[in-house]
Amino acid sequence: MLNQSKIKNQFPIFSHKKDGKPLVFLDSASSTQKPKIVIDVLKNYYETSYANVHRGIYDLSEKSTEAYEKSRKTISKFINAKSAKEIIFTRNTTESINLIAYSFGNSNINKNDEIIVSALEHHSNLVPWQELAKRKHAKLKIIPLKKDLTLDFESYKKLLTKKTKIVAITAMSNVTGTIVPIEKFVKEARKYNAKILIDGAQSVPHLKTDVQKIDCDFLVFSAHKMLGPTGVGILYGKEATLDDMPPFLYGGDMISEVKQFNSSYAELPNKFEAGTPNIADVIAFEKAIEFIEEIGLENIEKHEKSLLKYAKEKFSKYPEVKLYTPKDCKNAGGILSFTVKGIHPHDLATIFNEDNVCIRTGQHCAAPLVESLGEIALNRMSFYVYNDFNDIDIAKKSLKKALKLFK
Amino acid sequence: MDLFSETILDHYKHPSNKGSLKNPTITISEVNPLCGDKLKIDLKIDSKNRIKEIGITPQGCAISTASASLLSEKLIGKSLKEIEALTEKDIFKMLGIEINPGRIKCAMLPLVTIKKALLMKELKEKK
Known part of the structure; x- marks a missing residue:
C-alpha cells in the first residue's frame, strides 16, 4: 500500500x-485533484518568470521557452518516445483526436476506406471518426464487446481489411475500467498497414506506457487526469507519420517563411502548435509527472x-x-x-x-x-x-x- | 429542506396518472441527454382547449418522476393558456423542496416536455 x-x-x-x-x-477518471507542487509552480511562474515562448531575445522569454521545452522532454521520456519532437501540445485528449481526424484523416482517408473503433470508446474517440466517415464517404466499423466486458479480439481480426486506414481504440475504458491488451491489437493492424491511435486518457495516468513497445502511431492523453492542470492535452505521434501530415491550425508560431500569398511551415513540433500555447500549464504539468514518477x-x-x-x-x-x-x-x-x-x-x-x-x-x-x-x-x-x-x-x-x- | 422529502419519494415510488392513454390528442417523448432520463406524456385535450386526461410514462430519477407526477395532478382541467404561463418558480413551489443547480433540469423536464407538446399542436393547427 x-x-x-x-x-x-x-x-x-x-x-x-x-x-x-x-x-x-x-x-x-473525470479529472484529478492537484498536488501543492503543481499549484505552486503555476503561481511562481506567473509571479516571477512569465513571458511568451519562442519570441523574445530577452532573458524572461528564453527562460520560458526553456521551461516549456523541458516539460516536453520530460513527457517524451515518461512515455518513452524516441524524441521530444514527437510530443505535440493541444488543449485536451479530444482536441488531440480531432487533430488526427482532420489532419491525417482528411489527407489519407478516401471513399470506401475503413475506420475501426471499439464499443468501449468515449464520445471523443467516436464522434470525430463518425464525422470523418461522413465527410469522406468512408465506413466506420466497431469492435464489439464480449459479455465479460472485454473487447472481442476475434471479431476485430475479421473487421480488418486492406481498406482499413486507421484503428482508434482506448487502452482503458472510462466506464467499465476494462484494460485493453493494445499491443495485440497493434500487431494485428500492422498486417494491414493500418495506422493505429491509442486513447490513453484513462491508462497513461495509471499504467506504465511505452510507445516504442506498443508500437502505436499515435497516443493521446490529458494532463488534468494525471494531477496536472486543465487545458493541456498531449498528442504523441511517430515522427515520420507526423512529418507526412499537413498542419491542423494555421497562423503564428507554426510557420517557417511567410509571403503575402504563400507560406511554408515549421518543423515538428511547432508545425502543430499554432498561436501562443498554454505555457504555464505545460510547465506545471512537468511537476505532476515528477510527482507520479516519485510514487x-x-x-x-x-x-x-x-x-x-x-x-x-x-x-x-x-x-x-x-x-x-x-x-x-x-x-x-x-x-x-x-x-x-x-x-x-x-x-x-x-x-x-x-x-x-x-x-x-x-x-x-x-x-x-x-x-x-x-x-x-x-x-x-x-x-x-x-x-x-x-x-x-x-x-x-x-x-x-x-x-x-x-x- | 431535504431534497428527498416524503412527498417526493412517495410520488417517485407511486406516480399519479401513470401509463399511456388510449387515443391521446398529443403524445410526446423527451430525453435529458445528460442523464439519459426519458419521459413520455400523453394528453387528451377537450373542445374548450383544456386538459381532460394525462398519462405519464417516466423513466428517470426521483426528482423528474415526482415532478411529472405532481404536475399531472395539477394540470387536469387547466387551459392551455394557463399551462403556457407556468414557470420554473411554479415547479419549485409545487415540489416544495430546494433544487440545486445540477438538478434543475430534472425538475423542469416534465413542464418543458408538455410545453413542447403544446407548441407542436399549435404549429400543426396553423398548417
Whole structure:
C-alpha cells in the first residue's frame, strides 16, 4: 500500500471539509485533484518568470521557452518516445483526436476506406471518426464487446481489411475500467498497414506506457487526469507519420517563411502548435509527472487494484447493487461502475454528495456503451493515489443510507 | 429542506396518472441527454382547449418522476393558456423542496416536455 496520509497531505483540497465532513473524492477518471507542487509552480511562474515562448531575445522569454521545452522532454521520456519532437501540445485528449481526424484523416482517408473503433470508446474517440466517415464517404466499423466486458479480439481480426486506414481504440475504458491488451491489437493492424491511435486518457495516468513497445502511431492523453492542470492535452505521434501530415491550425508560431500569398511551415513540433500555447500549464504539468514518477506507476497500479478489489467486495454484498466491471481485477483499472435497483444514479449521487462523497453519474460520455449494457445511466467510482480504504467505507455508508431512504 | 422529502419519494415510488392513454390528442417523448432520463406524456385535450386526461410514462430519477407526477395532478382541467404561463418558480413551489443547480433540469423536464407538446399542436393547427 502507498503511504496514504502522506500523499493526501500534499493535496491542499483535502484540508477543506464540508460541514465537518472530509472530502471523499471518487471521480478521478473525470479529472484529478492537484498536488501543492503543481499549484505552486503555476503561481511562481506567473509571479516571477512569465513571458511568451519562442519570441523574445530577452532573458524572461528564453527562460520560458526553456521551461516549456523541458516539460516536453520530460513527457517524451515518461512515455518513452524516441524524441521530444514527437510530443505535440493541444488543449485536451479530444482536441488531440480531432487533430488526427482532420489532419491525417482528411489527407489519407478516401471513399470506401475503413475506420475501426471499439464499443468501449468515449464520445471523443467516436464522434470525430463518425464525422470523418461522413465527410469522406468512408465506413466506420466497431469492435464489439464480449459479455465479460472485454473487447472481442476475434471479431476485430475479421473487421480488418486492406481498406482499413486507421484503428482508434482506448487502452482503458472510462466506464467499465476494462484494460485493453493494445499491443495485440497493434500487431494485428500492422498486417494491414493500418495506422493505429491509442486513447490513453484513462491508462497513461495509471499504467506504465511505452510507445516504442506498443508500437502505436499515435497516443493521446490529458494532463488534468494525471494531477496536472486543465487545458493541456498531449498528442504523441511517430515522427515520420507526423512529418507526412499537413498542419491542423494555421497562423503564428507554426510557420517557417511567410509571403503575402504563400507560406511554408515549421518543423515538428511547432508545425502543430499554432498561436501562443498554454505555457504555464505545460510547465506545471512537468511537476505532476515528477510527482507520479516519485510514487512509481507500478505502485499506483497495485494500489488501485487493491482499492478496486475492496470496493467490489464491499458493494457486491448488497443484492440491489449490480457491478459493471470485468470479473477478473487483472483486466480492469481503478474504475467501478454500478447501478442500484430502485435508485436512479442522479439520486444516489445527490445522497452521496450530502456526505461529501463525489461520484460520477450518467452516461459518462459513452452513451452507446451504457445503452448496450441495458442501462440509462450508471454510477461510477474511480480511484487515484490519494484514495484509501476509508474512502470506500464512507461511500458504503452513503449507499446504506440511500437504500434505507428509498426502501 | 431535504431534497428527498416524503412527498417526493412517495410520488417517485407511486406516480399519479401513470401509463399511456388510449387515443391521446398529443403524445410526446423527451430525453435529458445528460442523464439519459426519458419521459413520455400523453394528453387528451377537450373542445374548450383544456386538459381532460394525462398519462405519464417516466423513466428517470426521483426528482423528474415526482415532478411529472405532481404536475399531472395539477394540470387536469387547466387551459392551455394557463399551462403556457407556468414557470420554473411554479415547479419549485409545487415540489416544495430546494433544487440545486445540477438538478434543475430534472425538475423542469416534465413542464418543458408538455410545453413542447403544446407548441407542436399549435404549429400543426396553423398548417
